[in-house]
Amino acid sequence: MRWAPRSFPREIRRELKIGDLADASMEELEQAEEDGSLAGNRSYRDLRGFSWEGVRAALDAEISVIKRLKAAEDLEAEISAFEDLQATSFEDEPALWGLDVGVAAATIALSAYGATPVSSCNAGAFGGEHQARYPYAAFFLPKELAPEIVLCAAASDVGLVCDENGVAQIYGRGEMDLVRFAETAWKRNSGHGPRSFSESR
Numbered sequence: 001m002r003w004a005p006r007s008f009p010r011e012i013r014r015e016l017k018i019g020d021l022a023d024a025s026m027e028e029l030e031q032a033e034e035d036g037s038l039a040g041n042r043s044y045r046d047l048r049g050f051s052w053e054g055v056r057a058a059l060d061a062e063i064s065v066i067k068r069l070k071a072a073e074d075l076e077a078e079i080s081a082f083e084d085l086q087a088t089s090f091e092d093e094p095a096l097w098g099l100d101v102g103v104a105a106a107t108i109a110l111s112a113y114g115a116t117p118v119s120s121c122n123a124g125a126f127g128g129e130h131q132a133r134y135p136y137a138a139f140f141l142p143k144e145l146a147p148e149i150v151l152c153a154a155a156s157d158v159g160l161v162c163d164e165n166g167v168a169q170i171y172g173r174g175e176m177d178l179v180r181f182a183e184t185a186w187k188r189n190s191g192h193g194p195r196s197f198s199e200s201r
Helices: 026-035 052-071 075-089 104-113 143-156 177-189
Strands: 116-121 136-140 159-162 168-171
Touching (some): 052 075, 052 177, 104 116, 104 136, 104 143, 143 159, 143 177, 168 177
Antiparallel strands (some): 116 136, 136 168
16 A cells, blocks of 8 residues: 555644643653653653754654655555664664654654653554544643744644643644644754744844
């Protein structure tokens, strides 16, 4: 079976009340290091502290994988081979940091902004069985960063909401939506876009 574009029936909303955002406490983060669980994700991995150069590298790596998947004669075999690569390289540096294709660079971009990524899923946009109903990345968002994340979400036409626990989430309706978010974020912060967030502070 070859790859075919998928869409996910989800209304794009950007409703983020800054007062509703929760902070990940040092105690929670220390506990997550011990038991690998944070904000409901039992497979949490600390991906904080990436640079904007790291975002560019993540984008290049993810786009390369996406091109390979889209061109594959047998999508399931290709995605299975990629997942095997992730599993066997995890102890060193996993392919796309162990993240799903289509949400990896966005997760790294959130880290570069200073957020704490919690979980993500591509909803099966590139094959395989996934629990989510749409591609997303969830994260603890420092309140001072919220205005820029709102602007980046709007510029890349992705959704942005906050759940009842104060965890923010960006999401999309197509397989490339969060890749577009990462590209937009990188351009805004690397001097290749209309405005650099780091220069505006």
